[in-house]
Amino acid sequence: MKPFDFQRAGTVSDALAQFAPGSAYLAGGTNLVDHLRAGIREVDGLVDISRLDLTEIAELPGGGLRVGALVKNSDMAAHPLLRERYPALAEAILAGASGQIRNMATTGGNLLQRTRCVYFYDPATPCNKREPGSGCSAIGGFGKYNALFGASEHCVTVHPSDMCVALALLDAVVVAESEAGGRRIPFADFHRLPGDTPHLDTNLRPGELITAVELPAVPVAAQSTYRKARERTSYAFALVSVAAALRTEGENVAEVRLACGGVAHRPWRAHRAEAYLTGKPATAEHFRAAIEAELEEAQSGTENAFKVPLLRNMVVSVLEELRDGRTPQRRAEQGGAA
Template identity: 55%
Template sequence: MREFGYQRAHDVPGAVALLGADPDARFLGGGTNLVDLMKAGVERPTRLVDVRELPLDRVEPAPGGGLRIGATVTNSDLAAHPEVRRRYPALTQALLAGASGQLRNMATVGGNLLQRTRCGYFTDPAKACNKRVPGSGCPAIEGEHHNHAILGGSEQCVAVHPSDMGVALTAFDAVVSYEAADGPGELPLAEFYLPVGDTPHQETALPPGALITGVTLPPAPAHALSRYRKVRERASYAFAIGSVAAALGVEDGVVREVRLAFGAVASRPWRAREAERALTGGPASAEAFAAAADTELAAARPLPGNGYKVTLMRNLVVAVLTDLTEEATR
């Protein structure tokens, strides 16, 4: 591992200033992803700026009835928070599915959103990777890609974003707050991650050196139930090969409100807007759920080794929405 400096930040402006003075520095939260990448030689920061002691570790009511989640809240604390469990159960389920208890105790909300792809070519410095070394190529397209993107990829990159939490937050229309050198700002999570295009190394719309300070959840959808379901290749903690976060409101057999987001199918959590439009105002039936999923997945461009994900996601949408419909009518 390359030698690096370490400095603990005592306030948000000071943390941002430290990174501004050293563009090769990195913020350190729980370190569950960053430190692993440093050990592999993928990340080589000159300095780590520890932000764990900043006053960003609370979950509080937000104006209008939502919740404000500080960036250093741990995944364990967020999953166990009574208001999250009561009003946003899909978020609790996503957090619990995302990692072991030991990792959840360390991992932070801000760090979870900024974790890097787990593509084997990205994490191996001996291999080419456009995300790690722009212009070097994407060997996954012709090589091992069974868990890579079927939506939103490009010839430059087909990696998928690994966050479970981010999928649930996307379904709930979360907004990311940050502090940059020129002041505070906000980004809807739907705009937080950049499309891959020709610049896969540019992953988020955060200004350079910006620090995530929190995430705001709007009020939960009225009368809607929510659920997160994750499919993985082994029953123990593993990255998803497909996941769905859904919130569904049904009245008299008709879909009144629906939110859908997919995980492990794109470089960012994928909000299924086409499926939502197809479902709203229509029957809450397995046939309608399947047709809506097909509408969303019509844009899929699978590679030879990951076409199974199209069928997987279709079946997953039907299963999750059917379960929510049955729960709503009990």
């Protein structure tokens, strides 16, 4: 490993001042340290932000929550107001990694975790994300995990985070600070599609520090859930995942939100499906037609073709579960297993 400077910041302004070109912020270290060890990334300096006072979850006027960037994933998933108002978010976090990793991993770090593409992790192979201009080994290579939506000729990988799929559902806002001042980035503008710059995962600028994620008041999110299909029941990234929120009036869909994971370079908000479904009868037939409308944009190869029926069936099943009040949260409230 290349030697690097190490500094520990006591305040946000210290951290911003200590950051130099070639530096990285170190939060829980569960992703960054792996990359340093594996030779996927080199840094000149690490600015340890783990002691910053950004560990609070606070109520916002109007019913939202502000989650500090250093809140541990475990603490976020366990917070009573977050579980009540945004069950899909709590379920998504608990579907990720392991208890030990969630005890270290932070909100800010989760947003910035990098792809799990096997070629990104293998420095012996070309990867435009790891080494711009070197090529994409996943195109024509091992394609099982590749994207369905929004891929480019330069990168076909998917975003690995569970939490971010739920944040996309909620239209969260990322709050960032830099020496030039603070800014608020709508979640839809935070992660990028690969285009011809797949090495850039997000629109965060070099040196910007995430200080919080704000969850707006989203009443429909009280009836939301997250489901993840994976190759093992724990400690595995999503093949496909679905976060959904649904409100019906009578027989019809009054409000619906749908976001998908494991299918694109960023969490994929299924706007076409939402638009199709709003106002329609809340039946399996219409749920299926809604995701078909979204899938019109999908492109798959031989090895990842399985993701199409998997996504279709998961969306129908999750929306039926919400319609019928059979989500993990509702079952727990009724005294069953969560």
